Amino acid sequence: MSSHTALVWFRRDLRLHDNEALVDACGADRVVPVYCFDPRGYGQQPYGGPDSFDVRKTGLHRLRFRLESVADLRSSLRDRGSDLVVRIGRPEAVLPDVATAVGADSVSMHTWPTPEERQVESAVQQALDNVGVEPRRFWGHTLTHPDDLPMDLDALPDTYTTFRKAVENDASIREPLHTPELPALPDSVPEPGEIPALSDLDEDVSNAAQAEDEPLASPNNEQATPSEQAIPLFEGGETAGRERVESYIWEGDHLREYKETRNGLVGRDYSSKFSPWLNEGCLSPRYVQSEVERYEDVRVSNDSTYWLTFELRWRDFFQFQTAKHGGEFFQRSGIRNRTDIDWRDDDAQFDRWAAGETGIPFVDAAMRELNATGYVSNRARQNAASFLANNLRLDWRRGAAYFETQLVDYDPASNYGNWAYIAGVGNDSRDRYFDIVAQARRYDADAEFVTHWLPELADLPPEYAHEPWKLTDAEQADYGVQLGIDYPEPMVDLDASYEKLD
Template sequence: MTDAVVWHRADLRTVDNAALAAASDADRVAPAFVVDPVYYGDDGLACDARLRFLHECLADLRGQYRDLGSDLALLSGDPHERVPELLDRGFAVYVNRDVTARRGLARDEALLDREGVQVFDDDGIRRPGQRHRDGTVAVDTRATRAGEGWDDHCEAYFEREPHARPDGLGPNPVDSEVTIEEVEARHDVAPEKRGVPAGGTMAGNERLSAFVDRLTDYPRVVSPPAAAEDRSSRLSPYLTFGALSHRQVYQRVQSAPESRGREMYTSRLFWNRHYHQKLADWPGWTERAVNPVFRGLFRDEHDEDLDAAWREGRTGFPMVDAAMRALTETGYVNFRMRALAATFYVYVLKQWWRRGADFVYEHLVDADPAINYTQWQSQCNLTGVHPVRVYDPEKQLREYDPDGAFVREYVPELAPLPDEHLPAPAETPVGVQRECGVDVGEDYPYPVVDYDHEAERARERYAALADRAREALSDPRVRRRGSFSNRGRDRADDGGEDGGQTSLDDF
C-alpha cells in the first residue's frame, strides 16, 4: 500500500496543484499543513491580519478536501521534526517547491532532499543546482537554453494546462492535532486592521471574476492610491498564499477581451515571476544589499525619532503619512505608495533599509519576500545600477491624489484644508488654517526634515559611491544576484525614470 502526504505550504488550493495531482494516484492520500509556532512570534514578521487570512485559506482548503471525501490535517510544531516523523511512519511526502528565504529556506534545504520527499517545480522559475558559496546561482538563469529564453520559459508555464483537481479522495489517514480556533486562541490572533479581504480560494475566485469584468479600468486605477484600494485587482494575497495559482489568474485574464488593462495586468504577472526568480537566484535579497558597496549604508545613522515618525505616519509629509497609516490600518497600500515610503525612509530620512523593509513586510497582508525586499533594494538603489530617484511627496500627492481623497481618508486632521494646501500644510497661511480649524504644529506636525536638502544629500552620498559600486558589479556573482535583464517580458526590470521600474505605472 502506498501512502502519500501532500504537504501544503504556499499552495493552499486543490486545483492546479502539481503535488496533489501526483499524489492522488497513491492508495491513501493525507493532505496536511504544519502550523509552525515560530511564525506567530515577534520574529515571524506577520501581522494578525495576515495570520487570519492564512487561517481563512486553511478553512477554505479544508472545505475543498471534505468535498472530495477527505480532510486537511493540521499538524503543530517545527517542520524539521514533523516531516521526518511522517517519513518514519512510511508516508511519501509530496510538496510543491516555493521561493523562500530565511527560515523557510533553511527548512527546505534540510527537508526537500530527504529520501521519500518528492518535490514539484511547476511555477515558471528556473532552479539550476550550481551555486557559489555565498548562495548566488552560478549560472545565468536568464540565458537562452535550447532556443528558450526566460520569458519564453515563464510564458510556457502560464500557457500549460493547469493540473486538474482529483475526482475524489478517501479519508485522510492522518488526524489533525489542532483546530484553527485553538491556534488563534493559543497565539492571541486578534486582527485590528480593517477592510482586509476574506481568505480562501472561493473568495479569491470571486475577486478574480469581479476584476476581470472591470479589467479595462485597470490602467486608470492602479497608480492613484485611493482608486487602487477600491478598484485594482487586490489579488496579491491570494497569490502569496497560493489560494489561486499564478497560472489560473493568467489564463482567466487572457480570457477577457484584448485591452490595455489586460496587457498591463499580464505584464504584472510576469513581473511577479521575475522577482521570484531574483530571490531564487540569490536568497540574500532579504538580508543584505545586493551590491556590497552599499552594505550597512545609513545603519549607524539610525534615528529613533525619525524612524517612529515614519512608522506612525507623522512625518509632516501628508502623502507619506497617509501611505504609512493605510499600511498599518488596512495591511494594504499600492505599489506607488510602497515605493514612496521606501525611498523616503532611505533617501530622505537616511535610515537603514532593513528596518523599514521588515516593518512593511510585517504589516502587509500580501507580504511576499520576493516582492518586498527586492523592491526595497531596487527602489533605494542598493544594487548600484538603478537611478537615484528621490520621490517628491508633494508631487506624488498633486499627481495621484489631486482631490485629496487618499490623504483625507488616512490623515483626517488635514481634511478641512483646501486641496491646494494639502501637499504642503506647513506653508498654509495662518489665516487659512484658522478659517479651516487646522493648526499645523499642533493638529499635524511640521515636516521632520527639509526634503530638498536631504534629497540632495542622498544624491551626493550615492554619487560618491558610484565608482566603487560600478566596480563591484564587474564581479559576475554580484551582477548575477540581481538577474539584471531588460529582454522581452522583463520590462519591469532595470532602467527607466520611475526609480528603476520602467513599468511602475503599470503596477
C-alpha cells in the same frame, strides 16, 4: 502489489487548483494533506545576519487571512471526502511523525527560493530521509516555470526589461493543472487537529485584535461599512480568491481599463488586488493568466490585459532574482554590495514613520492605510518606502521588515526586492527616489486619499493638504489646523533631503 501512501505538505499553496504537489500526491492510493503552523513564522524573531534586529514575522492582517485560508482549504478537502491534518510545530518534526503514523512512502511539497524557506525544506528533507520517506519537490508559484526560462538562473538578467523581453519572446506558460480526485485517507490517519486561534500563534497579535467585533469606524469616527469606506478588506482562501477574479475580471469588467486605473489610491477596483491570494497561494498565477487570456478571447485584448500579465512577470522576476542571489537579496548592502550609503538607526524617527506621523501627508496616509487594513496601493507604498530609505536614510531593511509584519499580501521576494530597488541596492543601477509632493499632486490631485486617511486635514484645499507646512499662522487659524497640535510638523525638510541624494 503494495499500495502507496503519500503526504501532501501544504505551505504557501493553499489551493486545490493548479497544484502540482497535490496532483503528484493524488497519484498514490491514499493521501494525507498536512499543514504546519511553524512557530518560527510568528511572534518576534531575529532578522538574522549582520546588523540584525527583531521583527514580528506575521501581523494581524496576514494572520487572519492565513487562518481563513487554511479553514477554506480544509472545507474544500472535506467536501471531497478528505481532510486536512493541522498542527502547530516545526515541519521537520511534524511531517516525519505523521508520515510514520500512516506508513507514508512519500511527501509531496512545493519549493520556494528564499533562504528561510530553503532552510526549512532542507531540514524536512533530512528528517524524512531519516525515517525512509521520499521527499518530492515541485515549483508552482510563478507564471513561467524555471525549466521553461530561456536562460539558466545564474545567467538571469538583473534588469526587469531585459528579463521580460527574453521571457516574452522565448518562454511559454504552462496550462494550469486541473483539481485532482482525492484518494481516500488511510485508516490510521491521525486526529485532524483544530485550526489555531490568534492567541495560539501570537498573544500580542491576539491582544491587538480584541476590538475585532466592534463596528468598523471610518477615519472621521462615523460608523461605516467597509464598502462605504472603500477599504479593501480581504477574506482568505481559494474560494474568496476565485470569487475576486470573477468579480474583477468578469462581473465588473475592470480588466478593460486596468492600465489606466492601476495607479489609483482609493477604492476596491482601481487595481486587481489579486496579490493577497497569489502570495498565500490561494490563487495560481497560471490560473489568473488563463482568465486574462479567456477575457482577451471573449471581450477585448488591449494594453490593459497585457499590463496585468506584465505585472505577473514582475512578480516572477523577483522570485527568480531571489533564487539567483539568495541571501544577498536581504543584506543591507544588497545584490550591488553598496557600502557607500551611510544607513542610520533612529528608533524615534522610525516609529514616527511607522505610525504615519511624519508630517508628510502622502507618506502618513500610506502608513495609516497599511496599519488599518494590511494593504496599500503600489504607488503609495513606493513613496512611503522612498521616504524612509532615501529622505531619512534609515536602514531600508527595517522598513521592509515592517511591511513584512503588516502586509496582507506579503511575499518575501517581491517585498524585499522592491524595497532594495527603491533603496538603491537592488535591481537597478540608478539611484531611485521619489519626489513625494510631486507624486501626491499627480496621483492624488484632489487630495481624496490624503484626507480620507488624515481627516484632520479634510478642510484644507488640495495644495495645502499635500503641503500643510506652507500654511501661514493666519491660514492655520482659518482652517482649524494647527501644525504640531492637530497634525505634525514635518520631521525633515524634504527639499534639503533631496539635495543629499543628487
